[in-house]
Amino acid sequence: MTPQRPTMNDVARTAGVSLKTVSRVVNGETTVAPDLVAKVRAAVESLDYHPHLGASMLRRNDRRTRTIGVLLDDVSHPFSxxxxxxxxxxxxxxGIHVLTGSLDQDPVREQALATAFAERQTDGLILAPTGGDLGHLEAHTGMPVVFVDRIPAGVTGDSVVSTNVSGAAGAVRHLVAQGHRRIGYLGGRRLLSTARERHRGYLRALGSHPGPAVHDLHDPTAAERAAIAMLRAPDPPTALFTTQSMVTTGAVRALRRLGRERSVALIGFDDFPLADLLDPPVTVVAQDPSRMGRTAATALFERIDGYDGPPREIRIPTTLIPRGSGEL
Amino acid sequence: MTPQRPTMNDVARTAGVSLKTVSRVVNGETTVAPDLVAKVRAAVESLDYHPHLGASMLRRNDRRTRTIGVLLDDVSHPFSxxxxxxxxxxxxxxGIHVLTGSLDQDPVREQALATAFAERQTDGLILAPTGGDLGHLEAHTGMPVVFVDRIPAGVTGDSVVSTNVSGAAGAVRHLVAQGHRRIGYLGGRRLLSTARERHRGYLRALGSHPGPAVHDLHDPTAAERAAIAMLRAPDPPTALFTTQSMVTTGAVRALRRLGRERSVALIGFDDFPLADLLDPPVTVVAQDPSRMGRTAATALFERIDGYDGPPREIRIPTTLIPRGSGEL
DNA sequence: AAATCGAAAGACAACGTTGTCCCGCAGTAG
DNA sequence: CTACTGCGGGACAACGTTGTCTTTCGATTT
Incomplete structure (x- = not known):
């Protein structure tokens, strides 16, 4: 009744050869007589046979699923x-396939998905760590892990991250060079290494005279409220530095709402689509997420292939893109 | 030397019970004495045992990998x-996991990834069809498929798509209501049902007096060039209708370049981030990609669970969002 | 012509798990 | 005290494939 998927045995029967011969043909071994190869090929074709990767994986020596996992904050966010x-x-x-998951910065989900991927025998994992405890990861799953975007707490492993400190410092120095002396800071969750590093860059550029700062923002409306409050406070900053694209767009809306978009300068960390079409166009410190992804994948494949050197911390350079909002 | 992953056998040995008892505990069967359960649990903990899902899948009756595939144009495009x-x-x-792939509208990749997913025994597939031949799909892979965004050629199956005709017609009628009589059309690849349907809506709204039209655009720069050419031609349109967000942003750039953003109206099909912050804010026919994804997933799970009704065509309504650019 | 060799192809076990069956033992009834 | 019942738990086969070993048979060597 149920049209079962054909197995190698079915192919062997229709081709009139042994199961093992089919295996040999399917795996491209050369020790099979041409006429048998033809017969097997025909049988495969007629039955529309596809090998069962799970089963072959089970028996094979290399034991690779040719699948990796990618766990990011939110696959619908442009950076991710x-x-x-x-x-x-x-x-x-x-020829490797990709399992994905969005963590929404939830350490519970991070752990659950990481172990779920491990049970599926993914060959490796690329992970944007949430900041939660990761003690379980390498020891327990046994698969290589490469961290992206953020440096995890308490674990060592390859990580691929932006030059956050120098990028942020460069942005703030750019504002200083335009004559700004009071520069406000609007930053993301300090649990994450990115926010901490970018804040360090901000402080480094300003020395002992930092401006007002708000931390732990993570959605545009909170950022918008914080920016409005900062600009309405006494002795308001003449320029803003934002550390994340969602905070940046919140700040853009705030400036627009106050009608100050041409009188308060703004530089955001992380580029975003259409930043150049806004009015004024938004100056940003652009990250290179594509390069980060390529680099992380390359590093992971090296680990999968057996490279066993010490943990690497790979920094991907950022680029200041002056567009107008930072040059007021 | 190599620290192998522990198997059920290892757990059984350290717990001092039989392999099958471990299996029972792991699978939560209730027919095991409490003290044995405790011993097994302890052994699992101490060895950090994780079941091998591939192996269990092989033997299990239901034969489900609890994994689905999602094949879209480009996972980095906001809509996808x-x-x-x-x-x-x-x-x-x-509790189902997701394998992803970007097709870049390449039918070869579409076929390759679909069969690769089938070999991995994914339980089902959500696919934004490229427009290529899909004869291989259901017959050969045997897994349920739900199409999203576009209606495939030559195959029947559940599909979840936007109300393209009425959405496009509504947009164009909106422009007509503002007094526009000559409305230009900038559209995507006619190989895809979306472009054809949106063009049909455009024609329906304009009756026998359509404006100038350019088809088969699919990147912003081509769209920008086409828009500029259209506006420089004799008897230029006073309004533009674009059928894709990438074409829309191209048109925005074109209008900006010509300094006509306040004199030529624009409505785009498909919303995009920050459309409301542009100057003028861009009026769009918004699709609801989240709802499309939810609906497609629900439909797929129904099929996976054995629902065997006729193919369904589910239309997700679009919403006209007037923001300014369409009200000039 | 007998012995040797090599290549091709099949038989069989194994991968890690679950389904099926059967056994042993405690508790109960006769 | 024996027979029966019920159920916890173990032995064994099976899932679909590949690794290893063995067999077969024709060709080559002496």
Whole structure:
């Protein structure tokens, strides 16, 4: 009744050869007589046989699923999406498939998905760590892990991250060079190494005279409220530095609402689509998520292939793109 | 030397019970004495045992990998990314994992990835068809498929798509209501059902007096060039209708370049981030990619669960969002 | 012509798990 | 005290494939 998927045995029976011969043909071994190869090929074709990768994986020596996992904040966020795409491209070039998951910065989900992927025998994992405890990861799953975007707490492993400190410092120095003396800071969750590093860059550029700062913002409306409050407070900053694209767009809306978009300068960390079409166009410190994804994938494949050197911390350079909002 | 992953056998040995008892405990069967359960649990803990899902899958009766595939144009495109995310959320709720792939509208890749997923025994597939031949799909892979965004050629199956004709017609009628009589059309690849349907809506709204039209655009720069050419031609349109967000942003750039953004109206099909912050804000016919993803996932899970009704064509409504650019 | 060799192809076990069956033992009834 | 019942738990086969070993048979060597 149920049209079962054909197995190698079915192919062997219709081709009139042994099961093992079918295996040999399917795996491209050369020790099979041409006429048998033809018969097997025909049988495969007629039955529309496809090998059962799970079963072959079970018996094979190398024990590889040719699948990796990618766990990011939110696959629909432009930064994560670009990174994901770059990983996928590298993987495709090697015939490797990609399982994805969005963590929404939830350590529970991070752990659950990481172990779920491990149970599926993914060959490796690319992970944007949430900041939660990762003690379980390498020891327990046994698969290589490469961290992206953020440096994890308490674990060592390859990580691929932006030059956050120098990028942020460069942005703030750019504002200083335009004559700004009071520069406000609007930053993301300090649990994450990115926010901490970018804040360090901000402080480094300003020395002992930092401006007002708000931390732990993570959605545009909170950022918008914080920016409005900061600009309405006494002695308001003449320029803003934002550390994340969602905070940046919140700040853009705030400036627009106050009608100050041409009188208060703004530089955001992380580029975003259409930043150049806004009025004024938004100056940013652009990250290179594609390169981060490519680099992370390459590093992971090296680990999968057995490279066993010490943990690497790979920094991907950022680029200041002056567009107008930072040059007021 | 190599620290092998522990198997059930290892657990059984350290717990001092039989292999099958471990299997029972791991699978939560109730017919095991409490003290044995405790011993097994302890052994699992101490060895950090994780079951090998591939092996269990092989033997199990239901034969489900609890994994689905999602094949979209480009996971880094906002529309695809939002859809992907929605599918992922639905899947998570059911403990199902998601394999992804970007097709870049390449039918060869489409076929290759679909069969690769089938060999991995994914339980089902959500696919934004490229427009190529899909004869291989259902017959050969045997897994349920739900199409999203576009209606495939030559195959029947559940599909979840936007109300393209009425959405496009509504947009064009909106422009007509503002007094526009000459409305230019900038459209995507006619190989895809979306472009054809949106063009049909455009024609329906304009009756026998359509404006100038350019088809088969698919990147912003080509769209920008086409828009500039159209506006410089004799008897130029006073309004533009674009059928894709990448074409829309191209048109925005074109209008900006010509300094006509306040004199030529524009409505784009498909919303995009920050459309409301541009100057003028861009009026769009918004699709609901999240709802499309949720709906597609739900439909796929129904098929996976054995629903065997006739192919369904589910239309997700679009919404006209007047923001300014269409009201000039 | 007998012995040797090599290549091709089949038989069989194994991968890690679950389904099926059967056994042993405690508790109960006769 | 024996026979029966019920159920916890173990032995064994099976899932679909590949690794290893063995067999077969024709060709080559002496």
């Amino acid at each position: 999406a670009a990174l994901h795409r770059a990983v996928e491209d590298q993987a495709r070039a090697r | 990314a939002a859809l992907h995310r929605a599918v992922e959320d639905q899947a998570r709720a059911r």
